[in-house]
Amino acid sequence: MTTLARVFSKAFSESSDSTKGTFLKHLLLLGAAVLLVSAMALTYGTDLSPGFF
Template sequence: MTALTKAFHKAFSEASDSPKHELLKQLLLLCAAILLVSAMALTYGTDLSHGFF
């Protein structure tokens, strides 16, 4: 968890202008998008209305 936090900090800090940091930023955003789509696909058809709970 600490490594993930350090990677996010390094990628999105103000001083990250190098191409290496730009690549890291793009990879992290891609992974976040993949996780979001995966979560949406797993919950497809699930009733998440207030009556369900």
């Protein structure tokens, strides 16, 4: 968990202007987008209206 926090802080820090930092930022954003799309696909057709809860 600490390693993941370090990767996030390194990727989104102000001093990460290098090519490696930019690549890491794009890789993390791509991973977040993939997780969002997969969560949306898994919940497709599920009734999430307020009456359901």
